[in-house]
Amino acid sequence: MAVAINGLSLGAIYALIALGYTMVYGIAKMLNFAHGDVIMVGAYIIYTMCMFTWNIGSMPIWLSSLISFVVAMAVCTCLGIVIEKVAYKPLRGASPLAALITAIGVSYLLQGIAQLIWGADQRTISILDRLGTVNLGSYVIKWSAIITVVVGAIIMVCLVMFIKKTRTGRAMLAVSEDKGAAQMMGVNVNAIVSITFAIGSGLATFASMFYLPITSVSPTLGAMPGIKAFAAAVIGGIGSIPGAMLGGVLLGVVEVVCNSISAVASYTTAIEFALLIIILLVRPIGLLGKKRRIKV
Amino acid sequence: MALLEVKDLHVFYGVIQALKGISFEVSQGEVVTLIGANGAGKTTTMQTIIGLIQPKAGSIIYNEKDITKMPSHKIVASGISQVPEGRRIFQELSVYDNLMLGAYLQKDQKKIKDDIENVFDQFPILGERRTQIAGTLSGGEQQMLAMSRALMAHPTLLMMDEPSMGLSPLLVSQVFDIIKDMNSKGITILLVEQNAEKALKIADRAYVLETGSITASGTGAELASSPEIRKAYLGG
Ligand SMILES: Nc1ncnc2c1ncn2[C@@H]1O[C@H](COP(=O)(O)OP(=O)(O)OP(=O)(O)O)[C@@H](O)[C@H]1O
Ligand SMILES: [Mg+2]
Numbered sequence: 001m002a003v004a005i006n007g008l009s010l011g012a013i014y015a016l017i018a019l020g021y022t023m024v025y026g027i028a029k030m031l032n033f034a035h036g037d038v039i040m041v042g043a044y045i046i047y048t049m050c051m052f053t054w055n056i057g058s059m060p061i062w063l064s065s066l067i068s069f070v071v072a073m074a075v076c077t078c079l080g081i082v083i084e085k086v087a088y089k090p091l092r093g094a095s096p097l098a099a100l101i102t103a104i105g106v107s108y109l110l111q112g113i114a115q116l117i118w119g120a121d122q123r124t125i126s127i128l129d130r131l132g133t134v135n136l137g138s139y140v141i142k143w144s145a146i147i148t149v150v151v152g153a154i155i156m157v158c159l160v161m162f163i164k165k166t167r168t169g170r171a172m173l174a175v176s177e178d179k180g181a182a183q184m185m186g187v188n189v190n191a192i193v194s195i196t197f198a199i200g201s202g203l204a205t206f207a208s209m210f211y212l213p214i215t216s217v218s219p220t221l222g223a224m225p226g227i228k229a230f231a232a233a234v235i236g237g238i239g240s241i242p243g244a245m246l247g248g249v250l251l252g253v254v255e256v257v258c259n260s261i262s263a264v265a266s267y268t269t270a271i272e273f274a275l276l277i278i279i280l281l282v283r284p285i286g287l288l289g290k291k292r293r294i295k296v
Numbered sequence: 297m298a299l300l301e302v303k304d305l306h307v308f309y310g311v312i313q314a315l316k317g318i319s320f321e322v323s324q325g326e327v328v329t330l331i332g333a334n335g336a337g338k339t340t341t342m343q344t345i346i347g348l349i350q351p352k353a354g355s356i357i358y359n360e361k362d363i364t365k366m367p368s369h370k371i372v373a374s375g376i377s378q379v380p381e382g383r384r385i386f387q388e389l390s391v392y393d394n395l396m397l398g399a400y401l402q403k404d405q406k407k408i409k410d411d412i413e414n415v416f417d418q419f420p421i422l423g424e425r426r427t428q429i430a431g432t433l434s435g436g437e438q439q440m441l442a443m444s445r446a447l448m449a450h451p452t453l454l455m456m457d458e459p460s461m462g463l464s465p466l467l468v469s470q471v472f473d474i475i476k477d478m479n480s481k482g483i484t485i486l487l488v489e490q491n492a493e494k495a496l497k498i499a500d501r502a503y504v505l506e507t508g509s510i511t512a513s514g515t516g517a518e519l520a521s522s523p524e525i526r527k528a529y530l531g532g
Contacts, residue, residue, distance in 0.1 A: 185449070186401040189369075
C-alpha cells in the first residue's frame with residue numbers, strides 16, 4: 001500500500017515533467033533538454049522564498065509556503081518563455097541537431113547560474129513533509145505522497161480538458177499536427193509555442209514542489225528527474241499527452257517497486273532504462289505514440 | 297482598385313527560383329483562375345499570398361494595404377482564407393474541431409454555432425460525423441470539410457488550390473457548383489485547378505503560369521478558345 005502510493009506519487013512527478021517534454025516536442029518539434037533544469041530553478045526559488053518568508057513572524061507557514069510556490073511558478077513560467085524566445089526561436093527551421101545542442105547548452109547555463117547564485121552545496125527544506133504521516137489501517141503513508149498523487153491527478157485532468165475543450169488547446173493540437181494549416185486558420189504559431197513553454201514550465205514547478213520531500217536542492221537536482229521523465233515521455237510515445245502520463249506513472253511505480261525489493265534495489269535505474277529499451281524495441285513509437293502520416 | 301494586387305513577386309526555395317517576378321490582380325467579386333502545369337508555381341503563389349512563404353522581392357497589396365511582410369495570422373484576420381492543396385484538414389481532430397479551427401479568429405460564439413449548423417445543413421454527412429476523427433472521412437467528405445472550414449472564417453477572398461483533386465466526376469461538378477454558389481454570395485475567388493476546362497468556364501479572368509512566369513492572361517472565355525492554351529492545357 002505504501003509502495004503503491006509512493007510509486008504513484010513519484011509517477012505523478014515524472015508525468016508532470018514528461019508532459020513538458022512531450023508538449024514542447026509536439027508543438028515545436030524539438031527536445032527541450034533544459035526542461036529538467038527548470039525544475040531545479042523552481043526548487044531553488046521555493047527554497048529561497050521559504051527561507052525568506054518563514055522569518056516573517058506573523059505569517060502562518062502554509063501561507064508563506066504557498067506564496068513561495070506561486071512566486072516560483074511565476075518565475076519558472078517566465079523562464080520557460082524567455083528560454084524559448086532567446087535560445088530556441090532563432091533556430092526554428094534550423095536542423096534539429098542545432099536545437100538539441102542549444103538545449104543542452106541552456107541546461108548547463110542554468111546549472112552554472114544556479115551554482116553562482118546559490119553555491120554548489122546541497123540544501124534541504126521541508127514543506128510538504130511537515131504535514132507528517134497518516135495511518136491507513138496498518139500502513140503509514142506520507143501526506144506529501146498523497147497530496148502529490150491527488151493534486152497531480154487534478155492537474156492532469158485540467159490539462160486534458162484545457163487541450164480538448166478550449167480554443168487555445170485546439171490550436172495547440174492543430175499546430176502539432178500541421179503547423180502550416182494551423183497558420184492558414186489564423187493561428188499565431190509563435191504565441192502557441194510560448195504558451196506551450198509556459199505550461200510546461202508551470203507543470204515543472206509543481207514537480208519541483210512535489211520533488212522537494214524526496215531530494216535535496218542542488219544545481220544538478222533537475223538532471224535525474226529530467227532524464228527519467230524524458231524516458232517516460234518516450235515510453236509513452238513522445239508528442240502524446242496521455243502517453244506522457246502513462247509513461248510517467250509506469251516509470252515511477254517501477255522505480256519505487258524495485259527500490260523496495262532489496263535484491264534489485266541497486267539496479268533500479270538500469271531496470272528502468274532496460275524497460276525503455278524493451279518498449280522501444282517492441283513498439284518504436286512508444287506505448288501511445290501515433291504513427292504520423294507523411295505530409296507534403 | 298483591385299482587391300488583391302500581386303506585383304513582381306520573386307520567390308526562392310534555397311537557390312531554386314519558383315516565382316520569377318509574377319504580377320496579377322483580382323478584383324472584388326471576381327473568380328480568377330491560375331492555370332499551369334505541375335511545378336509551375338501555383339501553390340507557391342498562394343502560400344506566399346497568405347504569408348507562409350516570404351518573397352525575396354515584390355509586393356502583395358490587399359484592400360489597399362501592403363500585406364507582403366505581415367504574419368499569416370494577421371493576413372487571415374484581414375479576410376483571406378485558403379483551401380490548401382491536398383486539403384490538409386486536421387486528420388487527428390474531429391469534424392467539429394476542424395470547423396472550430398476554421399472559426400479561430402471569429403469572436404461571436406453564437407454566430408460560430410449558427411455557422412456550424414449551416415454547414416451541417418448543407419452537408420448532412422458532416423453533421424452525422426461531427427464527433428468523428430476527420431482522418432476517417434472519405435476524400436469527398438474531406439474536401440467538403442476543407443471548404444466549409446475555410447468558409448467558417450467569412451473570407452472576403454478565398455483561395456482554393458486544386459479543390460477537385462482526386463474526386464469522382466460527380467463530386468468535381470459538385471465542387472464547382474459550390475464555388476459558383478460562394479461567388480454569388482459575394483466571395484471573391486482565386487482558383488488553381490488541374491481541371492482547366494472547368495476552371496476557365498467559371499472564371500471571369502484567368503492567368504497562365506509557366507515555370508514561375510505568367511505567360512498569358514485574359515477572360516476565361518478568351519483563354520479557353522486560344523489555340524495554344526487548348527493545346528497545352530485542354531488536351532487539344
Ligand atoms: N518546399 C520546397 N522546397 C523546394 N522546392 C520547392 C518546394 N515547394 C515547391 N518547390 C518547387 O517550386 C516549384 C513550384 O512548385 P509549386 O508547388 O508551387 O508548383 P504547382 O504549380 O503548385 O505544382 P502542382 O500542380 O504540382 O501542384 C517546383 O519546381 C517545385 O519543385
Ligand atoms: Mg500545387
